Amino acid sequence: MGDLTLSIVAAVLDIHILLIIVEGVLLGIIVGVLPGLSATLGVALVMPLTFAMDALGGLMLLLGVYVGAVYGGSVSAILIGIPGTPAAVATVLDGHPMAKRGEGGLAIGIATISSFIGGFASVIILALVSKPIAALGLAFGEREYFALGVFALSAVAHLSSASFTKGMLSAGVGLFVATIGIDEIHGIPRCTFGNTNFLGGIPYMPVMIGVFAIPETLINIEMISHIRPQIPRIVRIFPNLSSLKGLAAPILRSIGIGSIVGAVPGTGADIAAIVSYSQGKSMSKHPERYGTGYLEGITCAETANNAATGGAMIPLLTLGIPGGAVTAILMGAFMVHGLYPGPLLITQNIDLVYKVILGMAVANVFMLIFGLSAAKIFSRVSRIPSSLLSAVIMFLCVTGSYALRNSFFDVFVMAISGLAGYAMIKNGIPRAPLIIGMILSGMIETNLARSVMLCRGNFLIMFTPISSILFFLTVLPFATPLLKRFQKSRQQGKPKRGASVP
Amino acid sequence: MKNWRGEVWFLVSVIFLFAFLACQGAASAQDYPTKKIELVVAFKPGGGSDTLGRAVAHYGEEHIGQTIFVTNRTGGAGAIGFNYGARAKPDGYVLTFIVTTLTIAPHITEGYPVTYKDYEPIALIAVVPSCISVRADSKYKTLEGFIQDAKANPGKLRVGQAGTGSPWHLAGAALADAAGIKFSSVPYKGAGPSITALLGGHLDATITSAAEIFPHVKAGKARTLAIIAQKRFAAMPDVQTSIELGYNADVVSWRGIAAPKGTPQNIIEYLINGFEKMSKEKEFIDFLESRGINVQFVKGEAFGKWLADKHGEYGKIAKMAGVALKK
Numbered sequence: 001m002g003d004l005t006l007s008i009v010a011a012v013l014d015i016h017i018l019l020i021i022v023e024g025v026l027l028g029i030i031v032g033v034l035p036g037l038s039a040t041l042g043v044a045l046v047m048p049l050t051f052a053m054d055a056l057g058g059l060m061l062l063l064g065v066y067v068g069a070v071y072g073g074s075v076s077a078i079l080i081g082i083p084g085t086p087a088a089v090a091t092v093l094d095g096h097p098m099a100k101r102g103e104g105g106l107a108i109g110i111a112t113i114s115s116f117i118g119g120f121a122s123v124i125i126l127a128l129v130s131k132p133i134a135a136l137g138l139a140f141g142e143r144e145y146f147a148l149g150v151f152a153l154s155a156v157a158h159l160s161s162a163s164f165t166k167g168m169l170s171a172g173v174g175l176f177v178a179t180i181g182i183d184e185i186h187g188i189p190r191c192t193f194g195n196t197n198f199l200g201g202i203p204y205m206p207v208m209i210g211v212f213a214i215p216e217t218l219i220n221i222e223m224i225s226h227i228r229p230q231i232p233r234i235v236r237i238f239p240n241l242s243s244l245k246g247l248a249a250p251i252l253r254s255i256g257i258g259s260i261v262g263a264v265p266g267t268g269a270d271i272a273a274i275v276s277y278s279q280g281k282s283m284s285k286h287p288e289r290y291g292t293g294y295l296e297g298i299t300c301a302e303t304a305n306n307a308a309t310g311g312a313m314i315p316l317l318t319l320g321i322p323g324g325a326v327t328a329i330l331m332g333a334f335m336v337h338g339l340y341p342g343p344l345l346i347t348q349n350i351d352l353v354y355k356v357i358l359g360m361a362v363a364n365v366f367m368l369i370f371g372l373s374a375a376k377i378f379s380r381v382s383r384i385p386s387s388l389l390s391a392v393i394m395f396l397c398v399t400g401s402y403a404l405r406n407s408f409f410d411v412f413v414m415a416i417s418g419l420a421g422y423a424m425i426k427n428g429i430p431r432a433p434l435i436i437g438m439i440l441s442g443m444i445e446t447n448l449a450r451s452v453m454l455c456r457g458n459f460l461i462m463f464t465p466i467s468s469i470l471f472f473l474t475v476l477p478f479a480t481p482l483l484k485r486f487q488k489s490r491q492q493g494k495p496k497r498g499a500s501v502p
Numbered sequence: 503m504k505n506w507r508g509e510v511w512f513l514v515s516v517i518f519l520f521a522f523l524a525c526q527g528a529a530s531a532q533d534y535p536t537k538k539i540e541l542v543v544a545f546k547p548g549g550g551s552d553t554l555g556r557a558v559a560h561y562g563e564e565h566i567g568q569t570i571f572v573t574n575r576t577g578g579a580g581a582i583g584f585n586y587g588a589r590a591k592p593d594g595y596v597l598t599f600i601v602t603t604l605t606i607a608p609h610i611t612e613g614y615p616v617t618y619k620d621y622e623p624i625a626l627i628a629v630v631p632s633c634i635s636v637r638a639d640s641k642y643k644t645l646e647g648f649i650q651d652a653k654a655n656p657g658k659l660r661v662g663q664a665g666t667g668s669p670w671h672l673a674g675a676a677l678a679d680a681a682g683i684k685f686s687s688v689p690y691k692g693a694g695p696s697i698t699a700l701l702g703g704h705l706d707a708t709i710t711s712a713a714e715i716f717p718h719v720k721a722g723k724a725r726t727l728a729i730i731a732q733k734r735f736a737a738m739p740d741v742q743t744s745i746e747l748g749y750n751a752d753v754v755s756w757r758g759i760a761a762p763k764g765t766p767q768n769i770i771e772y773l774i775n776g777f778e779k780m781s782k783e784k785e786f787i788d789f790l791e792s793r794g795i796n797v798q799f800v801k802g803e804a805f806g807k808w809l810a811d812k813h814g815e816y817g818k819i820a821k822m823a824g825v826a827l828k829k
Contacts, residue, residue: 045547048557196615200582
């Protein structure tokens with residue numbers, strides 16, 4: 001065993017492998033930072049490079065890009081308010097307000113540390129307890145996915161603190177817009193008006209870019225003639241210890257949520273971050289500070305989305321099931337070398353499995369190093385005059401929405417959603433629920449349809465153990481205030497009645 | 503005479519200029535390729551079409567003599583990408599990685615903007631048969647056993663497929679028709695999720711391409727009951743085909759390369775030549791084989807005829823499956 005451990009460590013710490021990991025992580029961070037380039041696209045882009053590499057080298061490059069990209073999305077989310085990847089939607093909510101206060105460096109610092117802790121912890125979970133989590137992930141059928149989707153959608157309630165109705169409106173529009181295009185169950189085009197572009201649906205990335213970034217620049221333009229308050233220069237990137245202590249509980253919770261949601265095939269870092277953020281807010285001592293530039297909010301989102309990277313590896317390595325596009329490419333990288341991930345790989349090539357896990361941990365360490373060392377440079381972005389920054393953001397919006405599918409249609413989608421986002425800000429309608437609605441729409445709708453096919457009219461079948469728990473968790477936060485009020489009125493009612501009858 | 507010289511030179515240079523401009527088209531055809539070539543993939547990064555498309559770009563570059571870059575133009579069951587590729591300027595600089603969907607979607611999706619007829623066929627690269635598989639611990643050991651159970655419980659067995667109008671949906675319909683059975687066909691978003699659902703115990707069987715299920719069969723988690731095609735699948739040579747078992751169902755998926763209609767013939771021939779060399783390269787063959795796919799190279803007109811045959815065939819099966827458009 002000692003020899004095996006030594007050989008694994010030696011193989012991963014080999015200078016060639018280390019350089020590959022460094023290259024992968026750097027590339028991943030760049031892909032993540034650029035809006036419109038998702039982690040999946042980054043991994044697909046480097047895939048042909050791995051054809052000529054050995055199994056470990058190829059896997060390490062892909063994993064490095066994956067880990068780096070999921071983290072990199074937070075940087076643009078914080079600094080310019082555009083989530084670099086869908087996984088960073090929740091990071092915008094608290095990260096960007098901090099950057100606007102001049103605390104961008106600190107926000108990136110905490111995002112980096114949280115991402116590292118989340119990613120690293122998920123790798124440890126992957127190494128130690130992957131089997132039960134993999135079994136849990138595999139237990140998700142249509143009914144459980146539907147329940148998970150509804151549960152994640154209930155996040156909307158936590159995210160629309162100002163007005164619940166406006167939050168629901170925003171989410172409702174998101175759910176609807178995502179139904180445009182060819183429907184997944186019956187293959188019927190919906191709301192396309194005979195337009196080929198609509199046949200392909202409205203993807204959420206350009207909407208997300210438009211809705212988050214364009215209104216900011218428009219508001220900057222509004223303010224151009226005003227004298228702007230000087231943004232204080234805060235160079236700190238490390239949070240002080242006392243504020244870190246308060247983050248322990250949200251971090252632990254987010255690690256759990258991220259690893260498990262990541263391990264459920266078909267869900268990923270984006271849904272993990274949304275669920276974790278909303279759970280963080282509902283269980284926080286200061287829910288009112290969420291969305292105003294609160295460290296805890298960034299921590300919840302960033303710990304969870306990076307924990308989902310290790311989580312996503314769980315079903316791949318233990319069961320040989322790729323849960324998403326990134327893990328499908330990774331599976332291909334195994335197969336090029338005649339290796340088939342799954343129980344057999346673990347018995348026959350356990351050393352390779354552990355090398356991959358260790359390599360992933362190393363990738364997380366490099367992510368931490370690069371993230372922290374670049375945080376100071378990155379944080380200067382918020383000191384760029386807004387007239388200049390607005391132009392750069394507009395440019396990134398156009399290229400980012402075009403890059404996704406190489407389509408000008410998406411640029412129009414971005415522009416129109418930008419105007420819609422401006423109107424939403426002016427009317428106090430929260431923007432995050434719109435995106436969350438769009439992300440979850442397909443998952444909820446198709447799994448409901450499959451569940452209905454399964455139930456054949458007997459809707460009690462909907463309640464499996466897992467789906468029941470998820471439905472219960474969905475209803476709980478809404479029911480608690482009602483129950484409390486009910487209890488209060490009974491407690492208050494009793495002595496009154498007693499008093500009236502002396 | 504002398505005072506003419508200026509005008510003559512002027513005329514000559516104008517003629518040369520015009521000739522040069524006029525020859526641009528022809529010249530570019532002769533010098534093809536002088537710039538980078540785009541290969542349109544109509545599906546998302548990371549999927550089967552994308553992976554193979556990227557491999558073709560990677561291994562094809564050397565033989566075509568120019569960088570080939572992949573763009574994912576996704577959405578609408580391939581409509582966006584296929585349409586873009588078919589309407590691109592026919593100069594050989596935009597090629598499309600066309601797949602089975604192109605011969606199915608026009609039959610079932612209203613307003614699908616493109617068919618194989620909008621392309622100049624270059625080459626078929628690979629053909630993969632469909633198959634029906636169950637979990638390794640399933641009670642079904644043979645296709646016969648599955649069919650008997652399906653007959654005893656009409657409409658009850660849950661069989662996954664990769665989405666309405668996917669080749670695997672049609673393969674299921676063809677098998678059901680040939681065997682005279684009915685089952686509940688559950689659509690998923692691609693073969694991956696349907697395999698996950700099968701392994702999670704949420705389905706009785708699933709229909710996928712043999713290439714997609716075979717790593718799971720090799721890993722001992724799934725069992726393929728039958729290949730739904732004429733020929734056996736090289737990576738699983740022991741599995742019998744539906745035809746051998748007496749059920750007349752044959753559905754395959756295919757992947758190939760095409761250029762927009764009207765691309766000059768010499769460019770087409772140049773591309774056919776280059777990709778043919780690629781198809782014989784050992785590394786390319788090995789890469790495909792690692793995924794259980796055999797290279798099946800059919801070029802030019804023969805590929806065009808093959809496309810027309812498939813288009814007709816899938817139209818018939820779509821009608822049988824009840825998903826075809828009413829014309």
